[in-house]
Amino acid sequence: MRIVALIMAGGKGTRFGGDIEKPMALFQGKPLIRQVIAATKQSKKIAKTYVAVTSISPKTAQEAKKASVTMVETDGKGYHADLQQAVKKANINCPVLIVSSDLPLLTGAFIDEVIEKYEKAGKPALTVMIPEEAFQEFGLSAVSLYEHNKKMYAVSGINILDGARISEEQDQLVVVSKRPEAVFNVNSIKDLDAINDYLLRNKTE
Secondary structure, three states, X not given: OOEEEEEEOOOOOHHHOOOOOHXXXXXXXXXXXXXXXXXXXXXXXXXXXXXXXXXXXXXXXXHHHHOOOEEEEOOOXXXXXXXXXXXXXXXXXXXXXXXXXXXXXOOHHHHHHHHHHHHHHOOOEEEEEEEHHHHHHHOOOOOOOEEEOOEEEEEEEEEEEEHHHXXXXXXXXXXXXXXXXXXXXXXXXXXXXXXXXXXXXXXXX
C-alpha cells in the first residue's frame, strides 16, 4: 500500500508565545520541523513527505526546503481547511499520514506501527487519541479535550485519511496511545521543558 506523509506546519502557534514560528522552536539543537521530517523519512512505509506551509511560516518553509521535502503552500484558513487544500493541491489520491510539526519524539518505527494498524483495520481513516491522564502523568498541557466512550481524550496530531476522499467524512479507527512518541506534542515552552525533563529522567534511570 502506498502511503505518503503530510506534515502540517503552517500555523504561527499563538499558544506558544513570542514571535517564533512554532515549527522552528529548537529541541535538542534542531527545529521541531526537522525532527518530524526525520521521523517520516525513517519510516519504512512512507513513500514521500510533503510539508504544508503558509505565508505566515516563511522560516519553516525555508527549513523544510533544506530537508529536501515537497512543500505545499496553503491559504492559512485553519487546520482542516489547509489540510484539505494541501491534499488536493498535491494531488494525493492515496492514504496520507497527517502529522503535526510539534511532535519531537516521533519516530519512523512508531509511524510504521500506526500504519500497520491502519492497514489491518480496513477503514479509510485512523486517528491516534491521547487519554487525559497521560498528559497529567508527563506534566504536559492537554489542549482541546473532548469525550470519547465516556473518557476525556485529546487528539495527538497523528491521523491517516484516504486522500482520494479528502472532502468526505471518513469512517475511522480510533487508536488510543500513551506512548511518548504521540503524547509529547509542544504547545508551550513549558511543554519543551517537560520533554527535556522526561528524557533526562529516562537517561538517568
